[in-house]
Amino acid sequence: MIESQRHSYHLVDPSPWPISGSLGALATTVGGVMYMHSFQGGATLLSLGLIFLLYTMFVWWRDVLRESTLEGHHTKVVQLGPRYGFILFIVSEVMFFFAFFRASSHSSLAPTVEIGGIWPPKGIGVLDPWEIPFLNTLIPLSSGAAVTWAHHAILAGKEKRAVYALVATVLLALVFTGFQGMEYYQAPSTISDSIYGSTFFLATGFHGFHVIIGTLFSIICGIRQYLGHLTKEHHVGFEAAAWYWHFVDVVRLFPFVSIYWWGGI
Amino acid sequence: MASAIVRSGLGSAIRGGASTPRAFIASKRTFASHGHHDEAAEASKWEKITYLGIATCTILAVVNLSKGHPHHEEPPSYPYLHIRNKEFPWGPDGLFEVKEHH
8 A cells, every 4th residue: 555545445436437438338239229120320439438348348358457456545444335335236236137037926826828828838849858958057056166165265375276266167167168059050839939949048048157257266366366466454355256267156056956857848 | 021031031141242351252153164274174084075975976977868869859839839929039949948859
């Protein structure tokens, strides 16, 4: 911390990233709607918006890493902010996924006459839950064990072992995504096949998307651990990644039990 | 009378709790497992659990992959299957809809 500072709070410098992120989000939304309604220039605006958004994410997080790791602004009390913020973010993610499971349960507990009054709807082929779906539930759980190994290795000051553990976490995540891609490719139904396809692919697809985000988060943590950014006392970024990863692997249990297993037999 | 005793008891407990140095010691964060040795043992335990998970997943992956993928029969064209309400910007099919067996 700076010598002359007599408090432990971080008074942030003015930053252009909140407004650039907002403009990127606006361009993405408007461009996305234009693209889906076949307006001229929709694809261009959507692409520019996404590039702008990704650029903002990169430079904003780069600045946060500089402020915390290089400038030492993240004191114990400052660390509370990102912790509470991240916990609230995960709570909002739980609600996001709850909506999809609710939609699935609503549609499957009392199937309408339009789909033959049965679940899965008449004519819908389902996957055997004990083949790829079960394997793809064990893989994220093993990856969750690997991230716990990484956490204890960081706390024990075993820097190299922590890197290995994060490599294992990421490899398992990539294998999961590979199997999920294979499952989608071989699946007998698609997202446009009745309410079954809609709820199935929305829930499992958003879970898969979250796995990809968690994989990127773990890759960044692995690189930062390799570079020596994470210490025994200060590794908030890693903790957030570990919480997120545990959220993603626990959430997988719900589609496995309710959509693949209960809803598919 | 009884409520007054409870009130004064609670009051002294709160005051006492806040003023004694013991409270400061108690507020210091202590973990069930602290110190390098315990963390190293925990790391080693979770490393073993990870290896066990990888071994199980590898066996299951080999079993699943050796089965070959299942073939499904084409269902009758019920109105709720293959729903099309409007054209996609990129063509007739959804981006991930074109399947091997189609």
